[in-house]
Amino acid sequence: MAVIVIVVVVLVAVGGSDDSTTPAPSAAATSKASPGQAQEEPASERADLISFRLDDRSQAGLTDVWVVWTVRNSSGERSDYSWEWEAVDAGGTRVANGSELETDVQPGQTARGEDFTTLKGVKGVKLNITRFNRTASY
Template identity: 70%
Template sequence: MAAVVVVVIVVLVVASGGKDESTTPAPSATPTAKTKQGQTREPSSERSDLISFKLDDRSQAGITNIWLVWTIKNSSSEKSNYSWDWEAVDAGGTRVEDGSQLETNVQPGQTARGEYPTTLKSVKGIKLNVTSFDRTASY
């Protein structure tokens, strides 16, 4: 039994080689996105595909009904998926809601509109922030 343990330890030490042979590059300070053709695209141009992202107060008859609504226009040359994280912050700087949204299979040049209900009680003094945004090629 002891011989098996020694053999396993020797194999692990020899296999590890004692040095880092990783070929994964270190993350860059400025994130970029790769397209199918391997071209790099700056995130600011991706973010500009989110044409509109706002709150829509549909409340009536004393019933609160506030929705997120958005418009995406695919300015790339390939079918794309979009995902983004957001937060709703009140006038005092407190986050009152947050979430993630997804829009898929948007064709080049196509505009897509979406909506999603919230649990917000008012839109007064609420500011929406997009905290991350990503466009990926859709296959």
């Protein structure tokens, strides 16, 4: 008789999770403070997602659209990041969605990543973050 053991691992987010939908940050929106000006501490773990944008690499009639991100760990411990996103067209219709994961980001470290999408173009498309979590890496 075979015994099947199922193990379910539940990650508990450090400080909880944020389920509200917000526009994705862009590199322009997260510029550094000017010299001599104090830079504020991030208000929440979501502030660790420095940029999240679409990158249209299409050429020669072939569609090739990617999501590109930068995460900076502002916590004092090694962290994993997971988030869900949606792409919404100008009419408010969701045209794509997905999940991303960035693991083992050391305190103060910046990590960059990218993933392909099924989008047919980026004109008039807006990215929203629908869920964001930072958890301690073990």
